[in-house]
Each structure stands twice: as C-alpha cells, then as structure tokens.
Amino acid sequence: MHEDGTRRRWTWGGAAAAAGAVVLAAAAPTDNGAPLPDPLEAGWKGEPVCERLEEDTHHRLLRCTFPAGSGHERHFHAPHAGYALEGGTMRITDEGGTREVDLPAGSTWTSEGVRWHEVRNVGSTTTSYLIFESKPTPETP
Numbered sequence: 001m002h003e004d005g006t007r008r009r010w011t012w013g014g015a016a017a018a019a020g021a022v023v024l025a026a027a028a029p030t031d032n033g034a035p036l037p038d039p040l041e042a043g044w045k046g047e048p049v050c051e052r053l054e055e056d057t058h059h060r061l062l063r064c065t066f067p068a069g070s071g072h073e074r075h076f077h078a079p080h081a082g083y084a085l086e087g088g089t090m091r092i093t094d095e096g097g098t099r100e101v102d103l104p105a106g107s108t109w110t111s112e113g114v115r116w117h118e119v120r121n122v123g124s125t126t127t128s129y130l131i132f133e134s135k136p137t138p139e140t141p
Helices: none
Strands: 050-055 059-066 071-077 080-086 088-094 097-103 108-111 114-121 127-134
Touching (some): 088 127
Antiparallel strands (some): 059 127, 080 127, 088 114
C-alpha cells in the first residue's frame, strides 16, 4: 500500500513470464571472499542508492538514483529488466572491462543476470532507473 492509500501493481508479461522460475545469478565473491551484495544492499560511500518500491513472492521493483559523480559499488544482479526514468552517461566496470554508456530517458533493457559490476554517473545530471527483478520460486516435486 502506498502513502496515498492506493495499491499499484507492476505486471510482467512476455517471454520472461512464460519462462517460469528464474534462478538468481551467482554472486561473485569480493576480494576478501565474502559474497557481493545485490543492488538494494549495495550503495555508494555508505549511502543507499536504490529503494524498494514494491515486492511480492515473485517480483521486486527498485528505483535507483545516481546524482552526477555518484555510483553503485560492486554488486551482482539477478535476471532483470530496466527502464531509465532520467537518462545519463554511466561508466560501467565488469568482467569485460570498463565502458561508458549513454542511456536516454525512456530506454529499456533486459539482462539474464550480472555476476558483478560497478557503475558511476560520469554525466552532469542525475540519472535514475527502475529495476524489475524476478525472484526465484521454490522447485515443486
């Protein structure tokens, strides 16, 4: 239930819904061997950058906001879809190296999961995204 008393639902359709249960991406360990945080647990310089907007037993919806110069410390992602509320330029570092990505407002993407990455807003404006994750479901016998 939201502060204004309404209940909003995020629905998911298409191939991802038809695929059934989704398994979380394997979290790569940190340099000290501990598992990496997910996007909600990871932050930037001790401050959270993502907030949970909605969650049920099957899905989770996050909003992640990055003022210019801020980022998201190393973390992993389960399979997810994203939508750019406010676009910008992000520097992404992962197993493939470092690259800069321009993502205009209204852009969408899907991912089968990310073992690890870290990002930094290298543009001059605040960038924000919605991240919609499928949660694993227990296997039935």
